Amino acid sequence: MLSIALTRTDAPLGLNANCLENPTLSMGTNHENTKTLRTIPFAGCFGADARAAGFRGPVFVGLPDDSQSSYLRGSAGAPEVIRAAYDGRCYNSTSESGVDLAGKVADFGDISAEDCFEKTYRKYCSVSESLVAEGKVPFFAGGDHAVTVPVVDGLKTLGQPVQVVQIDAHPDLYPEFEGSRFSHACTAARILEMEHVDLVVQIGIRALNRVQQEQMKRFGSRLRVLEARELDDRASLAAYMESEVPVYVSVDMDGFDPSYAPGVSHPVPGGLSPRQVLNLFHRANWTLVGMDAVEVNPLRDVNHLTAILAARILHEGMAYSWQQSQF
Numbered sequence: 001m002l003s004i005a006l007t008r009t010d011a012p013l014g015l016n017a018n019c020l021e022n023p024t025l026s027m028g029t030n031h032e033n034t035k036t037l038r039t040i041p042f043a044g045c046f047g048a049d050a051r052a053a054g055f056r057g058p059v060f061v062g063l064p065d066d067s068q069s070s071y072l073r074g075s076a077g078a079p080e081v082i083r084a085a086y087d088g089r090c091y092n093s094t095s096e097s098g099v100d101l102a103g104k105v106a107d108f109g110d111i112s113a114e115d116c117f118e119k120t121y122r123k124y125c126s127v128s129e130s131l132v133a134e135g136k137v138p139f140f141a142g143g144d145h146a147v148t149v150p151v152v153d154g155l156k157t158l159g160q161p162v163q164v165v166q167i168d169a170h171p172d173l174y175p176e177f178e179g180s181r182f183s184h185a186c187t188a189a190r191i192l193e194m195e196h197v198d199l200v201v202q203i204g205i206r207a208l209n210r211v212q213q214e215q216m217k218r219f220g221s222r223l224r225v226l227e228a229r230e231l232d233d234r235a236s237l238a239a240y241m242e243s244e245v246p247v248y249v250s251v252d253m254d255g256f257d258p259s260y261a262p263g264v265s266h267p268v269p270g271g272l273s274p275r276q277v278l279n280l281f282h283r284a285n286w287t288l289v290g291m292d293a294v295e296v297n298p299l300r301d302v303n304h305l306t307a308i309l310a311a312r313i314l315h316e317g318m319a320y321s322w323q324q325s326q327f
């Protein structure tokens with residue numbers, strides 16, 4: 001059982017089921033405008049009880065922390081928007097892969113950030129550890145990319161090596177950034193220092209500089225970088241896919257081209273398409289142990305496109321995880 005209090009924050013933002021259908025209603029831009037999240041007449045994916053005995057399905061968890069962002073804040077507002085985008089009534093509950101998730105996903109609510117990141121780290125790590133220890137598969141909606149570090153840390157409870165697939169424009173390999181080891185620019189460096197992580201595969205990278213190239217050498221064969229410019233065909237993506245190993249997938253939304261995902265703090269042209277990333281799931285042969293979609297910045301988004309894409313990617317991940325739980 002979880003040993004810490006899990007609080008669902010009163011949602012800011014005045015979300016409702018019409019958000020995505022009526023462009024005059026705004027989602028996710030004003031932290032001051034606190035209204036209770038209304039019950040959404042949804043596609044119906046949420047409905048499972050994460051605390052029910054024997055529940056082994058996907059669990060949606062919001063991590064509303066953007067304290068480690070180096071440039072723009074705002075991604076702390078993303079979990080509520082992604083949640084609304086996920087369960088809004090403009091979609092049905094069946095994934096591309098044909099899995100109907102109606103009533104099969106548990107919404108764990110948002111885990112509030114603490115007043116310093118060390119405390120937030122311990123809290124997020126503990127949530128990840130608890131869910132995984134109970135045989136559940138967590139799907140985290142960030143927050144900035146720094147939240148991935150504690151939740152991957154929590155996977156050590158599996159007691160076996162884990163591989164991390166990171167979709168990103170940035171390698172996030174700085175040993176420290178502007179004096180902080182927990183900056184969102186250091187995410188992969190911190191993850192590669194974990195003993196239970198034996199491989200990080202980065203896909204979509206297009207912001208490598210000299211410092212980070214030096215770091216690549218330091219991590220050697222435990223780090224594979226697939227730059228966006230190398231990704232012209234299906235074959236090259238498939239070549240980087242592992243089979244039948246525990247995999248955690250971290251999707252920094254800036255891995256996508258900004259034309260698909262404009263609502264990020266660090267947009268870098270020349271990125272991945274949603275089709276490429278969705279097809280990764282369709283061709284994967286992983287044991288998916290967890291996933292996140294991070295760095296959605298509602299303050300920069302256009303017509304909620306980035307939140308909708310984050311929700312869609314998580315949806316396919318949850319469908320993948322549901323399918324694997326049936327065997």
Ligand SMILES: [Mn+2]
Pocket residue numbers: 168169170252254255266295
């Ligand atoms: Mn990034």
